[in-house]
Amino acid sequence: MDNTIYQSMKSAIQLLENQNIIANNLANISTNGFKETFNVFIKDKNENNLYKTQTKKYYNFSEGLITHTQRKLDLVVKNNGWLVIKDQNGKDAYTKNGHLQINAQGQLTIQNYKVVGKQGDIKIPHNVNVKILSNGTIKEIENKQNNISEKIIGSLKLVCFKKNDLIQKDNGLFYLKKNRFNQNLKVLHDNTIRVQSEMLENSNVNPTKNIVDMISNARQFDMNMKMISMYDQNIERANQLFNVNN
Template sequence: MENAIYQSMQAAIRLLENQNIIANNLANISTNGFKETFNLIIKDENVNNLYKIQTQKYYNFSEGILTNTQRKLDVIVKDSGWLVIKDMNGKEAYTKNGHLKINAHGQLTIQNYKVVTNKGDIKIPNNMNVKILSDGTIKKIEEKENKIFEKKIGSLKLVRFSKNNLIQKNNGLFYLKKNILNQNLNVPHDNTVRIQSEVLEASNVNPTKNMVDMISNARQFEMNMKMISMYDQNTERANQLFNVNN
């Protein structure tokens, strides 16, 4: 009896964890570059022990739908490349969201996080005409006497990782796993990473699948709660019978 209750309880806990992940996926359908998250159940087949069952997050790194925006500060990072930003704690984090904006201080930002540039900070006034090259170089464009002049003012820091080396935190940003690199160190710029400007990558979340999974999880959770309640009632009745017989 206790084993059956424990199984139902563990199943309910895993279903709640799945619901949180699905809810986060659905909440980020409109977030550029967002990567869908899943929960994978891991169990050692050679060990018949419920305590050995674990869940692990993994990510769908497939590319979302690409949209031509014709906006100079919209970019996509190709293949396994990533843009680098500074999180609220000043640590480097990584994102596929290429919707860059210029804040009041002339700094490039993504979702209000400061974008990390390669070799020094840059300042970009809002009225400056700029373009971003495929290697991340940022140039200002000026027209003088009917001639176009271009001047490099900085470049984006671009990095490349194996998808197995990354972990996503609650802020939606990706970080290197601690066993891969000391988090106090910064990953060097990768000259081989390429981007494309005037294009945005949408979230790769499949809303239909996530809604179906959410409904299924809710029904399974309800079933497990009923089973726990039934086991509890049976135990109570058994105790009553035991007391009567004594």
């Protein structure tokens, strides 16, 4: 294959991958705790002194805008802290989405995924008032004849990671990267992580930037397609000339 077509096709494929990431960012503008994703294209010289382009995925872990909801089961996990949930396969996954719900079985969930507590799944008794302390402890509040009593129901499992330790999968959840150091590692609760209740962290996606990037990607993709089309036309004309001369 001619190098011109090869490079144009390779560039077009990379642009399509980038377009999918941008589209996913825009689709999750309203998803609580969502972290913006972007591709970075890096050019390196190989052993033959030729340039090779590599694509690396990065995440914007900056905090999104904070909304005061005044809902007892909403919370923000501060700094590098994460909530632990069980995905559809029962594996530990991590999220910044603090919009907690109670399912029909009384289990604490986030987006229908079970929330993991320090001692396992957390169940909330029916029709009780709860509050979540800054250390993740969940208490049942009961008011009888002006006497307020508090009872601990459970405690959230809060963990802390370095930014480069996590990778996001297609379900939108983050997972710990596997390597020879952590493949058998059990992630423990981190007592230093703090939460703030009655608040939610919004998505940190910048819609204006992503729309501009999407338009730019589309134009670059069209340019690559035109280059391939022009090359095909030139080859066809060259063949016609060759046939006439013979």
